[in-house]
Amino acid sequence: MSLVELEELEVAAGSATLVEGLSLRLEPGRVAALVGESGSGKTVSALALVGLLPAGLRARWRRLVVDGAPVSDTPSLAPLRGRTLAYLPQDALGALDPVMRVGRLIDEVLETVARVSNARDREAAREALLAEVGFTDPRAVSRLFPHQLSGGMGQRVSLAATLAAKPRVLLVDEPTAALDASLRQSVLEGLRGLVEGRRLSLLFITHDLAAAEAIADEVLVLYAGRVAEAGALPDVFSSPRHPYTAGLLGARLDRGEAKVMAGAIPPLAERPEGCRFQPRCARASAACASQPGLLNGVACFHPLVAR
Ligand code: SF4
Known part of the structure; x- marks a missing residue:
């Protein structure tokens, strides 16, 4: 059953x-990537799904079912947030309370959300969480304040605090954007391990197609607020049908020569x-003055590959 x-x-x-x-399904033990250039609507879509849109924005949907229960509107998402649906922002380190040590940050979630009332149990759970996200010395990390963490460490601490509430669905926003190549690889492997180990459902939001390819099972390509293409990632990436998807993939392949779409x-x-x-489309015709619907996973009147 979809989560x-x-x-x-x-x-x-x-x-x-x-x-x-925008329509999507998130399955347990699977990763869906939401990709597109900056300004395509990735982050606002994720924020809408967890009910965290900034003031002035509003969301509605034709149908939303989370873990088997229908959700009618944004206020109804509040009790699900953290416990069922969790969002990890791009600036995870900046979102941490600067005056709380890492241990206290995580303990607070364990105490208030996961209802772990015994201090010794909380300590054991916290150390297990920090180890799960890749820290080799959880005790030492527990004593640090956020300003003592690197960007990568802050991201893992935020992930541990998020996991303390045992969410079923995790939405992570550009988790590899500020990381070097080796750290990026370990973050991707860590997230994939969590998805499989905990049977989590992950929505991976990124402009980095290589990162999406390394972790995701399905992909949705957003362009200017609409889905351009969607489907199983190996199919979409090996034979893109929407000119925008092909352009993104082409820009990635030529990245070493600084060629962009x-x-x-x-x-x-x-x-x-x-x-x-x-x-931006070399295939545009008079027909394209109408809005193409999403048909068999592509919203284009002249797709590159017929399927
Ligand atoms: S609908 Fe037309 S303009 Fe849009 S991507 Fe397809 S060919 Fe290009």
Whole structure:
């Protein structure tokens, strides 16, 4: 059974629609990647799913079922947040309380959310959590304040505090963005291990296609607030059908030569009618002035590969 079934999410700011028609399923023990350039709507979609949109933005959906229970609106997500659905922001270190030692940060979640009332049990649980996210000396780390942590350490501490509440679904936002190659690899392996060991469902939000490829089973490619392409990651990455997906993958392959896909995501006020990728698309035709629906996993009138 899916842990999350989301149909047609829409996120709006006043009369402007930031994200529309986003549907996804998150399964236990599986990783779905939400990819796209900066400004594609990845983070606001994740924030909407955990009910943490900033003031001024609102979300609605046609259908949302979390762990078997229907969720009708954003306020109904509050009791699920942390316990069932957890979100790890990109700046995980900055989100930690600067005056609390790591041990206290994690103990607070164990005490208030996981209801571990005995101090000795909390200590054992905390040390197990810190070991699970890759710390070899959990006791020493427990004594540190956030300002004494590196970015990678802060991310693992945040992950340990998040896992203390035993969520079933984890949404992680650009967890590898600020890491060097070796740390990036260990974070990806650690997350994959958690997904398999705990049967977690992971939504991995990234602009880094190589990271998505290293960890994800499924992929959704977002462009200017709409899904351009979705499907099993090996299929999508080996034979992309949407010109945007192909452009992203091509830019990745040519990264060593600093070649990037031409153009940029249009600002909200300048999104074209119909397919929003038109100004950057070599395959655009008059038909593309209408909005393509998502058909067999691709939203394009002239897909690159017929399936
Ligand atoms: S619908 Fe048209 S403009 Fe949009 S990606 Fe497909 S071919 Fe290009």
